[in-house]
Amino acid sequence: MSQLVSVFREEHFNAAHRLxxxxxxxxxNQRIFGKCNLPHFHGHNYELIVKVxxxxxxxxxxxxxMKVLSDIINEKVLNRxxxxxxxxxxxxFKDLNPTAENIVVVIYNLLRPSISxxxxxxxxxxxxxxxxxxxxxx
Amino acid sequence: MSQLVSVFREEHFNAAHRLxxxxxxxxxNQRIFGKCNLPHFHGHNYELIVKVxxxxxxxxxxxxxMKVLSDIINEKVLNRxxxxxxxxxxxxFKDLNPTAENIVVVIYNLLRPSISxxxxxxxxxxxxxxxxxxxxxx
Amino acid sequence: MSQLVSVFREEHFNAAHRLxxxxxxxxxNQRIFGKCNLPHFHGHNYELIVKVxxxxxxxxxxxxxMKVLSDIINEKVLNRxxxxxxxxxxxxFKDLNPTAENIVVVIYNLLRPSISxxxxxxxxxxxxxxxxxxxxxx
Amino acid sequence: MSQLVSVFREEHFNAAHRLxxxxxxxxxNQRIFGKCNLPHFHGHNYELIVKVxxxxxxxxxxxxxMKVLSDIINEKVLNRxxxxxxxxxxxxFKDLNPTAENIVVVIYNLLRPSISxxxxxxxxxxxxxxxxxxxxxx
Amino acid sequence: MSQLVSVFREEHFNAAHRLxxxxxxxxxNQRIFGKCNLPHFHGHNYELIVKVxxxxxxxxxxxxxMKVLSDIINEKVLNRxxxxxxxxxxxxFKDLNPTAENIVVVIYNLLRPSISxxxxxxxxxxxxxxxxxxxxxx
Amino acid sequence: MSQLVSVFREEHFNAAHRLxxxxxxxxxNQRIFGKCNLPHFHGHNYELIVKVxxxxxxxxxxxxxMKVLSDIINEKVLNRxxxxxxxxxxxxFKDLNPTAENIVVVIYNLLRPSISxxxxxxxxxxxxxxxxxxxxxx
Numbered sequence: 001m002s003q004l005v006s007v008f009r010e011e012h013f014n015a016a017h018r019l020x021x022x023x024x025x026x027x028x029n030q031r032i033f034g035k036c037n038l039p040h041f042h043g044h045n046y047e048l049i050v051k052v053x054x055x056x057x058x059x060x061x062x063x064x065x066m067k068v069l070s071d072i073i074n075e076k077v078l079n080r081x082x083x084x085x086x087x088x089x090x091x092x093f094k095d096l097n098p099t100a101e102n103i104v105v106v107i108y109n110l111l112r113p114s115i116s117x118x119x120x121x122x123x124x125x126x127x128x129x130x131x132x133x134x135x136x137x138x
Numbered sequence: 139m140s141q142l143v144s145v146f147r148e149e150h151f152n153a154a155h156r157l158x159x160x161x162x163x164x165x166x167n168q169r170i171f172g173k174c175n176l177p178h179f180h181g182h183n184y185e186l187i188v189k190v191x192x193x194x195x196x197x198x199x200x201x202x203x204m205k206v207l208s209d210i211i212n213e214k215v216l217n218r219x220x221x222x223x224x225x226x227x228x229x230x231f232k233d234l235n236p237t238a239e240n241i242v243v244v245i246y247n248l249l250r251p252s253i254s255x256x257x258x259x260x261x262x263x264x265x266x267x268x269x270x271x272x273x274x275x276x
Numbered sequence: 277m278s279q280l281v282s283v284f285r286e287e288h289f290n291a292a293h294r295l296x297x298x299x300x301x302x303x304x305n306q307r308i309f310g311k312c313n314l315p316h317f318h319g320h321n322y323e324l325i326v327k328v329x330x331x332x333x334x335x336x337x338x339x340x341x342m343k344v345l346s347d348i349i350n351e352k353v354l355n356r357x358x359x360x361x362x363x364x365x366x367x368x369f370k371d372l373n374p375t376a377e378n379i380v381v382v383i384y385n386l387l388r389p390s391i392s393x394x395x396x397x398x399x400x401x402x403x404x405x406x407x408x409x410x411x412x413x414x
Numbered sequence: 415m416s417q418l419v420s421v422f423r424e425e426h427f428n429a430a431h432r433l434x435x436x437x438x439x440x441x442x443n444q445r446i447f448g449k450c451n452l453p454h455f456h457g458h459n460y461e462l463i464v465k466v467x468x469x470x471x472x473x474x475x476x477x478x479x480m481k482v483l484s485d486i487i488n489e490k491v492l493n494r495x496x497x498x499x500x501x502x503x504x505x506x507f508k509d510l511n512p513t514a515e516n517i518v519v520v521i522y523n524l525l526r527p528s529i530s531x532x533x534x535x536x537x538x539x540x541x542x543x544x545x546x547x548x549x550x551x552x
Numbered sequence: 553m554s555q556l557v558s559v560f561r562e563e564h565f566n567a568a569h570r571l572x573x574x575x576x577x578x579x580x581n582q583r584i585f586g587k588c589n590l591p592h593f594h595g596h597n598y599e600l601i602v603k604v605x606x607x608x609x610x611x612x613x614x615x616x617x618m619k620v621l622s623d624i625i626n627e628k629v630l631n632r633x634x635x636x637x638x639x640x641x642x643x644x645f646k647d648l649n650p651t652a653e654n655i656v657v658v659i660y661n662l663l664r665p666s667i668s669x670x671x672x673x674x675x676x677x678x679x680x681x682x683x684x685x686x687x688x689x690x
Numbered sequence: 691m692s693q694l695v696s697v698f699r700e701e702h703f704n705a706a707h708r709l710x711x712x713x714x715x716x717x718x719n720q721r722i723f724g725k726c727n728l729p730h731f732h733g734h735n736y737e738l739i740v741k742v743x744x745x746x747x748x749x750x751x752x753x754x755x756m757k758v759l760s761d762i763i764n765e766k767v768l769n770r771x772x773x774x775x776x777x778x779x780x781x782x783f784k785d786l787n788p789t790a791e792n793i794v795v796v797i798y799n800l801l802r803p804s805i806s807x808x809x810x811x812x813x814x815x816x817x818x819x820x821x822x823x824x825x826x827x828x
Binding site for chain 4: 555556557558559560561562563605608611612613614615617618619690
Binding site: 150152153154155173174176178179180181182183220221222223226227266267 | 426428429430431449450452454455456457458459496497498499502503542543
């Protein structure tokens with residue numbers, strides 16, 4: 001009888017960003033986003049936890065090989081986000097405000113095609129140790 | 139198309155408490171609660187994680203502004219619990235044993251009216267790094 | 277009216293293990309398991325989080341007494357796993373590869389009979405701070 | 415040739431306390447100690463790191479057996495401080511304000527006689543994850 | 553008899569930066585600084601631990617009031633560094649590469665005049681959980 | 691004027707070991723080392739913090755390039771210790787009990803020749819989050 005288990009892999013990246021809505025006035029941006037709207041960017045050590053749920057393979061004892069999962073995260077996310085400016089360097093945020101909420105959905109969409117459709121996927125993203133987000137919701 | 143995301147904010151407070159059931163004998167209190175029943179109180183650095191789930195606002199990219207959420211937690215919980223004696227100073231525990239289980243339900247009830255009804259709410263409370271509780275259950 | 281709350285207790289154990297499928301060639305074991313297949317074992321500080329969900333007892337304010345829960349975990353799991361070689365010393369892994377996925381299912385099955393059937397149970401197991409698993413899935 | 419090594423053992427205790435100088439007015443106590451002066455006490459999860467420095471014993475490979483060190487800390491400190499009210503229950507603080515600075519010196523003095531005079535001793539005490547103290551200074 | 557104790561206060565700030573030596577070619581900057589030289593900046597959650605060593609004041613039981621120390625760190629460092637771009641927004645890094653080593657010396661020099669000369673000062677700065685620096689050396 | 695700064699790099703490895711003195715009887719080994727003497731080995735997630743102290747290079751702003759330091763640690767220590775059995779696979783422990791104290795001295799001796807003699811070196815090794823050692827002493 002097969003057993004469903006969730007496995008989690010944590011990775012991290014360092015990036016700069018700035019919160020800004022170009023359709024608002026500077027005053028409105030400042031009022032809503034405060035210091036996060038400062039023009040020259042700030043940054044974070046983002047911690048990313050990728051959760052994959054599926055059946056244990058009886059041959060390997062794995063749901064997914066953690067080294068394979070780590071390689072996928074590195075190729076699809078870290079290679080494009082790490083040591084970058086999310087607003088300036090990452091195409092997905094050209095017209096999308098890089099809040100933690102929007103980043104976590106973008107990361108899910110980047111990883112989903114590389115994970116077997118028999119496996120479900122959930123992403124948790126720490127912007128700071130005290131502020132974090134999760135998608136999809138459970 | 140709207141996206142549901144969970145956001146989490148961690149806050150902390152330091153408080154004294156004592157576990158005691160006034161309808162029991164001293165011996166019964168001692169037998170059940172052990173050192174937690176000692177008469178002069180002990181205390182904890184409580185860590186509180188507040189999870190709010192809802193749709194991303196397309197204007198801000200936020201589910202809820204973390205500064206607003208932090209202000210609500212400070213006003214409704216920390217102002218009343220931090221550096222206090224839960225048994226002596228907090229009305230909700232006048233007739234309710236301040237176990238972690240009861241504290242987390244009280245905190246949920248204090249925060250729920252201040253969070254929009256379109257958003258769902260869950261609380262995790264760490265009494266120590268190795269003992270923690272969550273309400274409502276998921 | 278009764279309230280359902282989840283309580284969590286964290287314990288830890290140190291163990292050696294090795295990943296190996298005896299029906300494969302050495303080359304195949306090496307290709308799939310890499311360094312985890314090295315013949316003389318390696319080891320981990322496993323962190324174990326046991327989650328128990330149920331109603332708050334109105335007499336105690338507890339879902340389950342954390343000292344009782346800790347004693348059960350010590351008797352059923354730590355006494356048999358701590359400072360042991362999972363492959364050599366723990367009968368459940370005689371014919372089962374001690375991956376984190378298989379270990380977490382074994383731990384669940386060891387604890388389930390000792391937890392009241394009115395309470396639900398979930399186990400999270402950290403093999404390293406960056407690799408962890410959960411069973412059953414939520 | 416002998417080698418000097420430092421070994422560290424971490425233990426923890428939960429206690430209540432209140433900062434108060436009985437020779438001052440209530441207003442002065444409130445002005446200096448703020449919320450830490452509230453009359454009904456608050457509390458902390460204190461983390462204690464005991465550092466012992468000495469030569470490696472060539473027979474055991476130990477500077478000091480960590481189990482022995484842990485037993486000493488439990489007997490001399492935790493048995494008297496854990497789940498207690500430092501102001502009310504611990505004789506050393508009858509006339510001494512239980513600030514982290516004073517607590518760490520008291521703990522040093524409690525442990526020093528039980529550690530061989532060939533070994534040097536230093537104590538670090540975390541009152542919260544963000545506030546901690548060390549004695550003697552290095 | 554007076555007692556010397558060290559007290560530590562941890563604070564944090566989020567900032568963007570980029571490593572670059574303007575007297576080198578782009579190729580040389582890229583060769584030495586790698587991803588840290590990418591032109592649009594990246595960022596970190598910097599954790600700052602300020603250590604102050606001095607005698608315990610017998611009136612207060614404090615070496616220095618932690619609230620006062622926290623206020624000094626906020627006024628002198630966080631107000632100028634938090635949510636900023638160190639290269640663009642902080643005058644001290646106009647002609648100084650904002651490596652962790654240079655940042656920790658700058659922070660020491662910003663704080664030193666505000667700490668009583670009877671107290672000694674040491675700064676530890678975490679750029680990531682795995683990379684950190686300390687000044688002056690001990 | 692040159693500035694002395696300490697830089698720290700954290701790395702980790704997973705290994706199996708067993709504490710045993712071959713010149714003692716089995717009973718004596720069991721009495722002194724307890725569960726750490728069990729014959730089939732146990733293991734740990736060792737965390738290693740390497741501290742290097744020296745002058746800031748005015749050209750780079752570095753004491754030592756953290757990538758270079760990480761590469762040295764990987765080549766000299768992790769390649770030989772990670773996922774190994776210290777007693778069986780690492781020559782230095784053929785006749786030396788792999789206590790944390792002895793391991794930290796061995797690691798220092800492996801790294802010292804690869805670090806410039808103008809730089810001083812200190813190693814901290816966590817065997818568990820609650821048991822750790824440091825060499826040379828400070």
